[in-house]
Amino acid sequence: MNWIARSRAKSPWLLHYDCGSCNGCDIEILACLTPLYDIERFGIVNMGNPKHADILLVTGPANHPNYRVLKNLYEQMPEPKVVVVVGSCGCTGGVFHNCPNILGGIDKVIPVDVYVPGCAAKPEAIIDGVVLALEKLKNGK
Amino acid sequence: MAIIFIAAIVVTPFIGGLLRGIDRKLTAHMQGRIGPPIQQPFYDIIKLFSKSQIITTRSPLLLVYGYLLFIVAAVVLFALKQDLLMLILVLGVADVLLVMGSFSTRSPYSQIGSNRELLQMFSYEPILILASIAIYMETGSFLISRIQQPLLPTLWPVYLALLIALIILMRKSPFDISASEHAHQEIVRGIFTEYSGLYLGLIELAHWYELVLVLAVISLLWTAGVWPGILLALFSWFIVLIIDNINARLTWSWMIRTSWVAGIGLSILNIIGLRLFGG
Numbered sequence: 001m002n003w004i005a006r007s008r009a010k011s012p013w014l015l016h017y018d019c020g021s022c023n024g025c026d027i028e029i030l031a032c033l034t035p036l037y038d039i040e041r042f043g044i045v046n047m048g049n050p051k052h053a054d055i056l057l058v059t060g061p062a063n064h065p066n067y068r069v070l071k072n073l074y075e076q077m078p079e080p081k082v083v084v085v086v087g088s089c090g091c092t093g094g095v096f097h098n099c100p101n102i103l104g105g106i107d108k109v110i111p112v113d114v115y116v117p118g119c120a121a122k123p124e125a126i127i128d129g130v131v132l133a134l135e136k137l138k139n140g141k
Numbered sequence: 142m143a144i145i146f147i148a149a150i151v152v153t154p155f156i157g158g159l160l161r162g163i164d165r166k167l168t169a170h171m172q173g174r175i176g177p178p179i180q181q182p183f184y185d186i187i188k189l190f191s192k193s194q195i196i197t198t199r200s201p202l203l204l205v206y207g208y209l210l211f212i213v214a215a216v217v218l219f220a221l222k223q224d225l226l227m228l229i230l231v232l233g234v235a236d237v238l239l240v241m242g243s244f245s246t247r248s249p250y251s252q253i254g255s256n257r258e259l260l261q262m263f264s265y266e267p268i269l270i271l272a273s274i275a276i277y278m279e280t281g282s283f284l285i286s287r288i289q290q291p292l293l294p295t296l297w298p299v300y301l302a303l304l305i306a307l308i309i310l311m312r313k314s315p316f317d318i319s320a321s322e323h324a325h326q327e328i329v330r331g332i333f334t335e336y337s338g339l340y341l342g343l344i345e346l347a348h349w350y351e352l353v354l355v356l357a358v359i360s361l362l363w364t365a366g367v368w369p370g371i372l373l374a375l376f377s378w379f380i381v382l383i384i385d386n387i388n389a390r391l392t393w394s395w396m397i398r399t400s401w402v403a404g405i406g407l408s409i410l411n412i413i414g415l416r417l418f419g420g
């Protein structure tokens with residue numbers, strides 16, 4: 001059991017989905033992959049495939065045109081899985097909160113485990129958020 | 142015999158996993174990063190085994206077991222010093238099973254991936270077969286146990302061709318067209334897109350066996366003692382890592398051209414040379 005928990009915490013694979021953000025937070029996520037932050041140190045790999053992913057990293061607010069896609073991606077991920085929302089607009093709607101096409105935060109559509117606020121969120125904060133999510137992943141939720 | 146049999150099955154994946162870990166570490170260092178710990182592949186595989194299963198189509202699951210089984214069979218053939226040609230054919234069957242598995246899902250990504258995997262097989266299988274023919278001409282037998290003299294001095298063109306096959310088999314740039322090893326590409330994860338959890342883990346395990354097996358075949362080219370062979374294999378492996386890091390991913394037509402012109406060309410020239418000058 002201990003081995004499994006340890007391996008889960010040491011090998012989180014990411015799926016990054018842009019739910020209609022301004023791209024500010026996406027660029028910060030990509031910054032985490034660069035040699036300066038190098039999140040592969042923690043075994044984190046950006047997978048781009050929901051069936052291989054453990055952590056769903058969402059940027060941008062939930063909105064009418066694509067909330068179904070978000071739900072679909074979430075359902076395709078095998079358990080145990082966690083959702084990390086990056087950026088204020090994903091947490092609450094942020095700067096977009098009263099636009100007609102916006103539902104609000106990501107938690108209106110799928111359950112969210114970690115919120116990383118900031119507009120845009122700093123790479124350090126994103127890494128902190130993912131590490132926090134690892135605690136949940138470890139225990140298989 | 143039984144001890145060799147069990148050792149080949151149990152020890153090989155550990156060597157393979159360790160090589161994959163060192164591979165990721167070295168790659169990270171070449172890119173100016175720190176990289177994951179060396180035991181990372183083992184964390185990955187234990188995690189994959191512990192994930193819940195999402196099953197979309199049933200037939201690939203059976204075929205994945207077949208893929209693993211045939212590769213392990215090839216490893217055992219090698220460990221018992223059996224027929225080299227047989228080993229290559231068994232390896233080919235294993236790959237066909239993987240392709241069939243991906244073809245039977247409906248995802249367009251795994252369809253394209255398996256198409257490209259077939260092209261990869263077209264590229265490296267002839268090289269492997271020609272290499273074993275060249276070894277046959279030198280030693281007079283396809284049996285691995287008959288190889289006694291160092292072969293590299295006369296078979297160096299075959300060695301270069303095998304290097305190309307090694308890059309394709311390790312799914313490294315410039316030839317990682319079927320699976321896009323570094324994901325986030327136009328075909329997601331290609332042939333592996335539809336596999337998840339346990340089955341992805343089994344495929345990864347099969348890769349570890351395959352990696353060690355192909356390196357072992359390369360080490361055959363120098364059997365004046367075990368260590369020179371191992372050094373030769375590790376050296377080739379390191380060359381592949383360097384090539385991986387200085388190359389972009391190329392198109393499939395480029396891969397076929399390179400492997401057929403350079404790979405098959407070198408092997409055939411080598412065989413003709415052996416025929417004319419008697420080695």
Ligand code: SF4
Nearest residue numbers: 021024087088089119
């Ligand atoms: S939180 Fe701000 S910077 Fe980030 S995606 Fe939303 S609007 Fe852009």
